[in-house]
Amino acid sequence: VIRRIAIVGGTHGNELTGVALVRDLEARPRITDGLEVRTLIGNPGAVEQCRRFVDRDLNRAFRPSELANPTLSDHESRRAREVAAELRPDGEPAVDFIVDLHTTTSNMGVSLLLASSHPLELQLCAAIMARVPSRVLLLGGLWGSELPYLKTLAPHSLAIEVGPIPQGVLRHDILEQTRAAVEATLAHFSRLAVTGTPPADSTTLAAFEAIENVAYPLDAAGRPLVVHRDLQDRDWQPLEADQPLFVAADGTEQKCLPEWVGLCPVFINEAAYYPDTAFVLTRQVELPIGSSD
Amino acid sequence: VIRRIAIVGGTHGNELTGVALVRDLEARPRITDGLEVRTLIGNPGAVEQCRRFVDRDLNRAFRPSELANPTLSDHESRRAREVAAELRPDGEPAVDFIVDLHTTTSNMGVSLLLASSHPLELQLCAAIMARVPSRVLLLGGLWGSELPYLKTLAPHSLAIEVGPIPQGVLRHDILEQTRAAVEATLAHFSRLAVTGTPPADSTTLAAFEAIENVAYPLDAAGRPLVVHRDLQDRDWQPLEADQPLFVAADGTEQKCLPEWVGLCPVFINEAAYYPDTAFVLTRQVELPIGSSD
Numbered sequence: 001v002i003r004r005i006a007i008v009g010g011t012h013g014n015e016l017t018g019v020a021l022v023r024d025l026e027a028r029p030r031i032t033d034g035l036e037v038r039t040l041i042g043n044p045g046a047v048e049q050c051r052r053f054v055d056r057d058l059n060r061a062f063r064p065s066e067l068a069n070p071t072l073s074d075h076e077s078r079r080a081r082e083v084a085a086e087l088r089p090d091g092e093p094a095v096d097f098i099v100d101l102h103t104t105t106s107n108m109g110v111s112l113l114l115a116s117s118h119p120l121e122l123q124l125c126a127a128i129m130a131r132v133p134s135r136v137l138l139l140g141g142l143w144g145s146e147l148p149y150l151k152t153l154a155p156h157s158l159a160i161e162v163g164p165i166p167q168g169v170l171r172h173d174i175l176e177q178t179r180a181a182v183e184a185t186l187a188h189f190s191r192l193a194v195t196g197t198p199p200a201d202s203t204t205l206a207a208f209e210a211i212e213n214v215a216y217p218l219d220a221a222g223r224p225l226v227v228h229r230d231l232q233d234r235d236w237q238p239l240e241a242d243q244p245l246f247v248a249a250d251g252t253e254q255k256c257l258p259e260w261v262g263l264c265p266v267f268i269n270e271a272a273y274y275p276d277t278a279f280v281l282t283r284q285v286e287l288p289i290g291s292s293d
Numbered sequence: 294v295i296r297r298i299a300i301v302g303g304t305h306g307n308e309l310t311g312v313a314l315v316r317d318l319e320a321r322p323r324i325t326d327g328l329e330v331r332t333l334i335g336n337p338g339a340v341e342q343c344r345r346f347v348d349r350d351l352n353r354a355f356r357p358s359e360l361a362n363p364t365l366s367d368h369e370s371r372r373a374r375e376v377a378a379e380l381r382p383d384g385e386p387a388v389d390f391i392v393d394l395h396t397t398t399s400n401m402g403v404s405l406l407l408a409s410s411h412p413l414e415l416q417l418c419a420a421i422m423a424r425v426p427s428r429v430l431l432l433g434g435l436w437g438s439e440l441p442y443l444k445t446l447a448p449h450s451l452a453i454e455v456g457p458i459p460q461g462v463l464r465h466d467i468l469e470q471t472r473a474a475v476e477a478t479l480a481h482f483s484r485l486a487v488t489g490t491p492p493a494d495s496t497t498l499a500a501f502e503a504i505e506n507v508a509y510p511l512d513a514a515g516r517p518l519v520v521h522r523d524l525q526d527r528d529w530q531p532l533e534a535d536q537p538l539f540v541a542a543d544g545t546e547q548k549c550l551p552e553w554v555g556l557c558p559v560f561i562n563e564a565a566y567y568p569d570t571a572f573v574l575t576r577q578v579e580l581p582i583g584s585s586d
C-alpha cells in the first residue's frame with residue numbers, strides 16, 4: 001500500500017509548472033485521507049537561475065553507482081546525494097512513491113512516464129487516464145540496468161510531463177492539467193489506502209514503449225537539419241511512409257525510413273534535447289494491468 | 294538610399310531562428326542587386342551556451358553613454374563595444390540599415406519592431422506587410438532619450454520578432470516566416486536601390502504603439518500571479534471590460550482595469566520578461582507613411 005508520497009517539482013530548473021505546484025502545496029497543505037504527502041524542489045540552484053541545470057542534468061544523476069561515488073563534486077552530483085539522503089536515508093525509502101513533475105516544449109499533452117510497468121503503477125495510470133486525458137510512456141527500455149532518474153529513489157514512481165510549453169514559462173492551462181493529474185494520483189492512492197481495494201478501471205492499458213532515440217541528421221557542414229513542419233507537433237501519431245521528417249537549409253527533405261512506418265515519435269524537437277535527439281521513437285503496446293497483490 | 298545592410302542573428306543566444314538564418318546566408322551568400330549584405334552573430338558567447346545572455350541583456354547594452362564607458366567589463370558590455378566597433382567604426386556607420394532577428398515565446402506572429410517611425414522604415418514595413426502577414430510595433434516610447442538596442446548602431450533599422458516559439462528551439466514554420474520577412478526586406482531595398490523610386494504600397498500604415506510595461510501582480514506571499522487562460526495567446530487583441538487577466542493559486546482572478554479597455558497587449562507571458570513584465574500595452578495607431586526624400 002502506498003501511504004507516503006513525495007511530490008517533486010523543479011528537478012529541471014526551467015520547468016516552472018512543477019515548481020509552482022509544489023509551492024502551492026506548501027502554501028496550502030493538502031489533507032488527503034490515509035496519505036502523508038511531502039514536497040520537494042529538486043534542483044533549487046537551477047530554479048534560482050531558471051536553467052535546466054547548473055553543471056549537468058540532475059535527472060540523469062541518480063544511478064546507484066554514481067550516488068555511491070562521493071568524489072563526484074559537480075553541483076548536480078552533490079544535489080543528487082542530498083536528495084537521496086532525504087528520500088532514502090541510510091538506503092531505506094522514506095517514501096513509497098515519487099511523483100516528479102516535468103514539462104516539455106513538445107506537443108505531448110499530459111504524459112505519464114513510467115520507469116517500470118509494475119501493476120501498482122499501471123493501475124495508477126489507468127485511474128489518471130479515466131479522469132485526465134493523458135498517455136502512458138514507458139521509458140525504462142532506453143537505459144541499461146541502471147536508471148538515472150530522481151524518481152527511482154522510491155520503490156514506485158511516476159513522472160508527469162506536460163506540454164507544449166516553453167522553458168521558463170508558466171501557463172494557466174498547463175498548470176491546471178498538471179494539477180489535475182496530481183489530484184487524480186492522490187485520489188487514487190487515498191482510495192486505495194482507505195478502502196484497501198484497487199479500482200477496476202480496466203484490465204489492460206494502452207501505452208507507448210520507447211525503443212530508440214533518433215538523432216538529428218547533419219548536413220555536409222555538420223549542422224543539424226530542422227524538424228520538418230509535417231513532423232512538428234505530431235507527437236504520438238504513427239509515422240507514415242514517405243512522410244518528410246527533416247529539412248535542410250537548401251530545402252532538401254529527409255523522409256521517414258521504411259522501418260519506422262507505424263512507430264510513434266514523442267519529444268519531437270524538445271528544446272532540452274537539441275541538437276542531439278530529434279525525437280524518441282515508441283511502439284504502441286497494450287499491457288495487462290494485473291494485480292498488485 | 295539604403296545600400297549596406299547588416300543582418301544580425303543571435304543577439305539573444307537562445308533565439309535560434311536568427312542564428313540559423315545568418316548561418317544559412319553565410320553558407321550560401323545571397324546576391325541582391327544594388328545591396329551589400331553582411332551578417333553578424335550578435336552574442337556568440339551566449340549562443341554557445343544557448344542562453345539569452347551571459348551577464349546581462351546585450352540588446353539593452355547599446356546606449357551611447359554605456360558604449361562610451363570602457364570601465365564596464367561584463368561579457369555583454371565588452372561584446373557591445375566589439376559590435377559597435379564593427380558596425381560603427383570611429384563613430385561612422387559602416388552600414389545604412391540593421392535587421393536584427395529575434396523570436397518570442399508569445400503568440401505574436403511576425404512582428405516588425407521599430408525604434409523610430411522614419412518614413413524609410415514605415416515604407417519598408419508596408420512593403421513587408423504586403424508580402425508577409427505581419428504587424429508593426431513601435432517601441433521607442435518605452436525608453437527615454439537613449440535607446441538600448443543593438444539595431445540603433447545604424448541610422449535606420451528593423452527588428453523582426455517571430456513567435457510563438459520556445460527558447461532553444463528551431464521550428465520550420467517560424468524559420469520560413471522569418472526568412473520571408475528578411476527576403477521582403479532585401480527585395481524592397483534592392484528595388485529602391487536599383488530604381489530609385491519608393492513603392493506606393495499605401496499612404497498610411499496601421500501600427501501598434503507601445504505605451505506601458507505591465508508588471509505581474511504579486512500575491513500576499515510575494516509570488517507573481519499567473520497569466521489567465523483568457524489572456525494567454527491573445528496578443529494584439531483589444532482588452533475587454535472585465536476580462537480576467539491574472540489568476541492566483543487560490544483561483545481568484547484579477548480583471549482588466551477600466552482604463553485598459555481597448556488597448557492591445559503584446560509580449561503576453563514572454564519567457565524572457567518573467568517574472569517582471571507580464572505584457573506590454575499598446576495603442577493602435579494609423580501613421581502617415583510620408584516621403585523619405
